[in-house]
Amino acid sequence: MPCNCCEIENNTFTEGDAKANLRDYRCRGPANQTKLILEAVRSLGLKDASLLDVGGGIGTIHHELLKDVAREATHVDASSAYLKVATEEAKRLGHEAQVKFIHADFTDVAGELPQADVVTLDRVVCCYPNFRELLKAASSKSRKAIAFTYPREAWYIKTVMSMMNFFQRVRNDPFRVFLHPVSEMEALLNAEGLKKVSVKQLLIWEMALYRR
Secondary structure, three states: OOOHHHHHHHHHOOHHHHHHHHHHHHHHOOOHHHHHHHHHHHOOOOOOEEEEEEOOOOOHHHHHHOOOOEEEEEEEEOOHHHHHHHHHHHHHHOOHHHEEEEEOOHHHHHHHOOOEEEEEEOOOHHHOOOHHHHHHHHHHHEEEEEEEEEEOOOHHHHHHHHHHHHHHHHOOOOOOOOOOOHHHHHHHHHHOOOEEEEEEEOOOEEEEEEEO
16 A cells, blocks of 8 residues: 555665565574564464564565464565565465565554464564554554564664764655664553563664563
8 A cells, every 4th residue: 555654665675675685584594683583482382373574574584483383474564675575485485375465554554454463573663753653553463472673772873873864864865763762662562461571682683572
């Protein structure tokens, strides 16, 4: 569905980027912060689960979890290029029929989607200006858990993100990155009936797992 978010994402996250990400995935496996999400979801001990992957990129999370945890997945992404590459990889892996691909801003279509056992958002919150709307929509779709990654609240991250946004403004590129307050994200999810059960950190990224 057409939306300003989709326009921005299509211009920022290109097919060339997606193919480069896919090459990295095939050569090295999931990125380190994605591994944290996968470990967190697997720690839940679920079988035949339904998965909703928001902003799933090349589809790494459902490519991996369909091996042992999930029976079906929905992949919502604002980048048509990444969805194309994710669909092609799902075909190659033989599980295209288990994944529903949706090109949209997740918050625009969340009300139309069924609930899933687990909702994942890998490096998505930092690309979305209204984290409250995003996380409320994600929590409304989660029956059991949410696992997501976001930038750590560290001085060096703030500095780098400020520089990134400065150069985006210079180039007249509307895409921005955001460092949302972790305490406010936690308070919102708590209010939605989800409690933090695990947190792990890397140099740049932090992963949090919330359960009902």
